[in-house]
Amino acid sequence: MKTVIIKYNAGNVQSVMYALDRLGASYLLTDDEAEIRSADKVIFPGVGEASTAMAYLRQRGLDKLIPSLTQPVLGTCVGMQLMCRHSEENDATCMGIFDIDVRRLPGNVGLKVPHTGWNSIHSLKSPLTTGLSESDYVYFVHSYAADVCEHTTAVCEYGRPFSAMLHRDNFYAAQFHAEISGNVGQRILENFLRL
Structure with missing residues (x-):
């Protein structure tokens, strides 16, 4: 099985590679269209800022390539947000795979933003x-998080309910980092690779 991690100048790729290593999965980190199209599974991770990431994707034509893929694709964190329609983060037009907007988490309810750390998911x-x-x-x-x-295939609560997972x-x-979410994250990645 050929798994590709999309390379697009977003952080946290090393953590994804380590997680796949732990699962014994082989993978390729690339932004090459032919390699991505020929993959059995595609992972689209990311840590960063939406508008800058989208600009990078557009420069390389990845903003058109990713929505056209037919094999299983998994976006995580910023990768998930870029798969949505629009992000409030610097007013970024995203890829629109999911017809939903990404909005800033509320900082006026006694909760710190960014939302950092462990939280539970439900409605799986x-x-x-x-x-x-x-x-x-x-x-x-x-x-930021999608409504x-x-x-929505999993929900988390942080100031408001938001989509922890989409399909x-x-x-x-997944809005969370499966690659650093312990046994739960490992099971999610295993399930993705088995699709």
């Missing part, structure tokens, strides 16, 4: 959450 409805329990904990680092919508057709996404 994704093939990626097979074997998990309601209220399992995963690791978040983010200031709950028809594509539409062959596209899967």
Whole structure:
């Protein structure tokens, strides 16, 4: 099986590589269109700022390539946000795979933004959450989040309910960092690789 991690100048790629190493999965880090199209599974991770990341994707044509993929694709953190329609973070137009907006988390309810640390997820409805329990904990680092919508397959609460996971057709996404979410994150990655 060929797994590709999309290279687009976003942080946290090393953590994803380590997580795949722990699972014994082979992978390739690339922004080459032919390599990405020929992959069995595609991982689109990210740590960073939405508008800068989208500018990088547009320069390389990845903003058109990613939505056209037909194999299973997993976006995490900023990768998930860029798969949505729009982000309030510097008014970024994103790829629109998920027809939902990404909004800043509320900082006026006594909670610190960014939302950093372990939090539970619930309302699990994704093939990626097979074997998990309601209220399992995963690791978040983010200031923006997608609203709950028809594509939501896991929910988290932080000042407001938001989409912890999304799924539409062959596209899967997680706002949290599965690669550093312990056994729960490892199970999610295993389930993705088994799709």
